[in-house]
Structures are given as structure tokens and as C-alpha cells.
Amino acid sequence: MAENKKKLTDEIMIGPRKAQNRFFIQAMETNMEDPSGNPSERTTQRYIDLAEGGAGMITLEAITVTRECRARDNQLTIMPQNQAALTKFMDRVHNANPSAIVVFQLTHSGELSSPEFSRRVTPNPLPGYGGDLLSEEDVEHIMDDFVTAAKIAYNAGADGIDLKLCHGYFGSQMIRPYNNRDWKFGGSWENRTRFPYELMERIRKEVPDKNFLIGSKISAWEGFPGGFGTDGPDSPVMDLTEPIKLIKGLEERGASYIVQSAGSPGITISLTQCDKHVPYFAYLHQYWSKEFRKVLKPETVVIGSNFSVFRSGKNDLCAVEPEKSGLLPYGEWCVNHDVCDMIALGRQSLADPFLPKKVMEGRENEINFCLLCDACLELLIQQSKVGCCVHDPLAREELVRTRKEKGRLKQSHT
Numbered sequence: 458m459a460e461n462k463k464k465l466t467d468e469i470m471i472g473p474r475k476a477q478n479r480f481f482i483q484a485m486e487t488n489m490e491d492p493s494g495n496p497s498e499r500t501t502q503r504y505i506d507l508a509e510g511g512a513g514m515i516t517l518e519a520i521t522v523t524r525e526c527r528a529r530d531n532q533l534t535i536m537p538q539n540q541a542a543l544t545k546f547m548d549r550v551h552n553a554n555p556s557a558i559v560v561f562q563l564t565h566s567g568e569l570s571s572p573e574f575s576r577r578v579t580p581n582p583l584p585g586y587g588g589d590l591l592s593e594e595d596v597e598h599i600m601d602d603f604v605t606a607a608k609i610a611y612n613a614g615a616d617g618i619d620l621k622l623c624h625g626y627f628g629s630q631m632i633r634p635y636n637n638r639d640w641k642f643g644g645s646w647e648n649r650t651r652f653p654y655e656l657m658e659r660i661r662k663e664v665p666d667k668n669f670l671i672g673s674k675i676s677a678w679e680g681f682p683g684g685f686g687t688d689g690p691d692s693p694v695m696d697l698t699e700p701i702k703l704i705k706g707l708e709e710r711g712a713s714y715i716v717q718s719a720g721s722p723g724i725t726i727s728l729t730q731c732d733k734h735v736p737y738f739a740y741l742h743q744y745w746s747k748e749f750r751k752v753l754k755p756e757t758v759v760i761g762s763n764f765s766v767f768r769s770g771k772n773d774l775c776a777v778e779p780e781k782s783g784l785l786p787y788g789e790w791c792v793n794h795d796v797c798d799m800i801a802l803g804r805q806s807l808a809d810p811f812l813p814k815k816v817m818e819g820r821e822n823e824i825n826f827c828l829l830c831d832a833c834l835e836l837l838i839q840q841s842k843v844g845c846c847v848h849d850p851l852a853r854e855e856l857v858r859t860r861k862e863k864g865r866l867k868q869s870h871t
């Protein structure tokens with residue numbers, strides 16, 4: 458096997474900003490904010506840990522642009538009333554490590570909003586979901602909310618935003634072929650991309666600072682009929698034509714990074730986060746990120762997903778060289794083989810927020826690797842506070858309480 462030249466510990470430019478290494482922390486919802494959606498002390502501590510943990514770039518968990526429609530009862534929120542709290546929060550996170558790049562993942566939950574405590578709305582109801590059908594005027598308001606949120610993020614000291622176009626949330630609902638309603642925002646490719654494209658253009662115009670990064674996390678294939686990355690409103694068959702067009706369109710409008718993902722967890726959860734039963738689905742992610750890498754400009758950073766399953770090398774994946782099958786050597790192999798420029802850590806970042814620092818300091822043997830128990834996911838699905846139930850005693854207590862009160866979740870991956 459050829460020697461790797463690039464290291465995960467190498468710096469990398471993301472637009473005009475320099476990331477200290479090629480580790481990227483995924484957005485991971487924790488559902489533990491105060492009743493106004495301001496960061497709680499526990500949330501703040503999580504991001505301070507991540508900043509001290511040394512990752513080059515950190516994404517804040519999905520932060521909703523409106524309380525009216527949201528997926529989590531205690532979801533982090535970005536509305537004018539949250540400005541002061543978010544500013545204080547960012548001051549503390551940046552003080553912990555001024556060189557960590559921190560971006561906010563802006564979201565609206567659309568048809569994944571929980572009707573138990575918010576309003577479910579939809580561009581075109583999917584079987585099993587539904588919700589109030591959105592008008593063109595409603596979408597214009599939602600776009601205004603996103604632009605306001607981007608300005609709040611900028612004023613709060615965030616280094617950029619991630620426009621969430623993945624995992625079945627509102628952005629995905631707008632761009633997927635299933636949105637084939639005859640309206641300004643549906644049917645043709647031009648209409649379906651009006652939401653992300655106009656939004657990117659407006660955000661660039663209203664936050665003209667080039668240091669403020671804009672990027673997006675995309676589900677390359679949602680994996681159900683009419684989902685994004687399929688070849689028609691009633692076809693489940695994968696076709697990357699639209700995902701490729703989308704990322705190039707975002708790049709033209711100023712995106713300096715793209716986070717590759719897949720699936721829509723409400724429907725195809727094992728595609729979004731490969732579990733211990735299907736760890737080899739991770740290789741699909743590396744195929745998608747490589748396809749993304751091929752078509753974007755070299756300076757646009759492609760971030761690959763689903764590295765948690767590789768663990769320390771103790772995984773059920775067949776390997777030609779078992780000692781190179783762990784997250785670190787395999788991640789390094791990926792950045793050397795045009796699969797991606799950075800590797801993203803999701804569940805692994807809950808298990809050990811300090812992984813990047815440990816690698817930078819040559820203390821790999823001290824890393825707590827994710828066990829893929831997926832109890833973090835169980836907590837999220839049950840609307841409980843999220844954390845690593847193996848390494849965080851508070852999260853463990855929360856799991857015990859949740860199972861006592863709500864029963865154990867019957868999921869193949871938990």
C-alpha cells in the first residue's frame with residue numbers, strides 16, 4: 458500500500474480560515490436547552506470540551522430558526538431573543554480555544570416537527586408524516602427566519618453556518634423529487650433549489666464578511682421513493698445527478714465546505730448512522746464523498762461521514778491490513794485517496810471530545826472509542842438529554858430514568 462502523505466493532524470484551509478487539523482465535529486443534537494432554547498450550562502460545557510479537545514472545525518448541533526416548528530422539545534434555538542445568550546456562549550467557547558472554527562447548523566424541522574409540542578408543516582406530505590401544507594408565503598417567511606438566524610450567528614461570534622439540507626429536515630423536504638407540487642418551490646429542479654440557492658445568495662449578501670463561512674450538510678441519497686438522490690418522485694433508485702448539481706450550485710454561491718451524509722433517520726436510520734449490524738454501510742458514505750470530491754474545486758473542502766464505526770480497529774469489517782482498519786489509519790487513508798479532505802466525528806465526539814488533542818499529542822492509546830451501543834440515539838429519539846451513556850455518568854442516569862419512564866426502545870440498533 459502506498460505511503461500516506463497527508464496527516465489528519467495537518468492544517469487545512471476552509472475558505473479564508475485555517476483549521477488546525479482535519480478533524481471535524483458533526484452536529485449532534487443534545488436536547489438539553491432551557492425553555493427558551495438558550496444553551497444550558499451542560500451544553501456550554503460540551504462545546505468548551507470540544508473546543509479544548511482540539512478539532513479543527515466544530516459544528517453546533519441543529520439549531521432551530523423557529524420555536525414554532527421543531528423536532529426536539531428542548532432544542533437549541535436561534536431567534537432574536539436568543540442573541541444575548543448565544544453571544545455569551547460563543548465567548549466562552551472561543552475563549553476555551555480561539556483557533557477552533559465553530560459553525561452553527563441552521564435548521565427548520567418541517568414535517569419532522571413534533572406535533573406534541575410544535576406545529577408540523579410540509580411542502581408535500583409524505584405517507585406517515587403529513588402536517589399543514591406550506592404556502593409560498595410561508596416559505597418566504599421561513600427563508601426570512603434563516604437569514605435572521607445567520608445574522609444572529611454572525612453577531613454572536615460564530616465563524617459560519619451550515620445550511621442543513623440533510624436527514625429529512627425542511628431543507629431536504631424542499632429539494633427532494635417527492636416535492637413535485639406545482640408551486641414556486643416544487644416540481645422542476647429550478648423550483649426545488651430556489652430555497653437553498655436563494656437563501657445562500659441572501660445570506661452572502663446580508664453577511665458580507667468573507668471570513669464568515671457558509672457550507673451545507675447534504676444527504677446524498679435518502680433511500681426511499683422520491684427521496685433526495687433518487688431519479689424521480691416515485692423512484693427509490695439512487696441517482697447522484699441531482700446531489701452533484703446541488704453541491705456545485707452551492708459552491709458557485711459561496712459554499713466553502715460540504716459535509717456529505719445520507720439517509721433520513723425517521724425512515725432510513727441505518728443509512729445516516731451506520732450501526733454495529735451494518736458497519737459496512739460506512740463504505741457507501743466514502744463512495745458518496747469521493748463522488749463529491751471529484752466534482753468540486755480543490756479549494757472546496759469535502760467532509761466525509763460515518764467514521765465512528767471504524768473505532769480502534771475493533772470492528773466487524775473485513776480488512777486487508779487489520780492494523781490499518783481503525784478510524785485513525787483509515788481516516789488518514791481516505792484523505793490521501795481523494796475520498797474527503799476532513800473526517801467527521803459524530804457519536805465518537807460524544808464518546809471522547811478530546812480525540813483530536815490526544816492524536817496531536819501522540820496519546821492515541823488514551824482515546825475512548827465509541828462502542829456503537831447507540832444509547833445516545835435512543836435518548837434523542839425519546840426526547841431525553843443526550844450524551845455518551847458509556848463515558849458520561851449523567852447520560853447513563855438519564856438512560857436509566859428514560860427506560861424506566863418510557864420503556865426500552867425497540868430498535869435493531871439499540
Ligand SMILES: Cc1cc2nc3c(=O)[nH]c(=O)nc-3n(C[C@H](O)[C@H](O)[C@H](O)COP(=O)(O)O)c2cc1C
Pocket residue numbers: 483484485486487518519562621623624674718729730731762763764765766801802803804805833834837843
Ligand atoms: C444523538 C445524535 C444526534 C445527532 N444530531 C444531529 C444534528 O443535530 N445534525 C445533523 O446533521 N446530524 C445529527 N446526527 C447525525 C450525526 O451528525 C452523524 O451524521 C451520524 O451520527 C454519523 O456519524 P458517526 O458515525 O460519526 O456517528 C445525530 C446523530 C446522533 C446519534
